[in-house]
Amino acid sequence: MDQTFLFLLFAGAMIAGWTGRRGLALALFAAGLVAGIADYxxxxxxxxxLSF
Structure with a gap:
């Protein structure tokens, strides 16, 4: 579930960058980066x- 959220967050950042909304794209990318590090x-x- 959390990986899906990260994927959608980065996809939203790419779409925002593609449409020309640079500030939104950078904000979404930064949020995704922080969320990815927290998830890791x-x-x-x-x-x-471990069970042997």
Whole structure:
């Protein structure tokens, strides 16, 4: 679900840039970048349940 949100956020930034709305495109890209780093940090700190 969170990956879908990130995809749509970056897609919105690309569409905004394509239509000429530079400020909106930069704001959406920055929001996507921050959300992507936060999502990575959330998943990188999960403990791996190893069962041998």
């Amino acid at each position: 940090g959330h998943h990188a700190t999960d403990a791996l349940p």
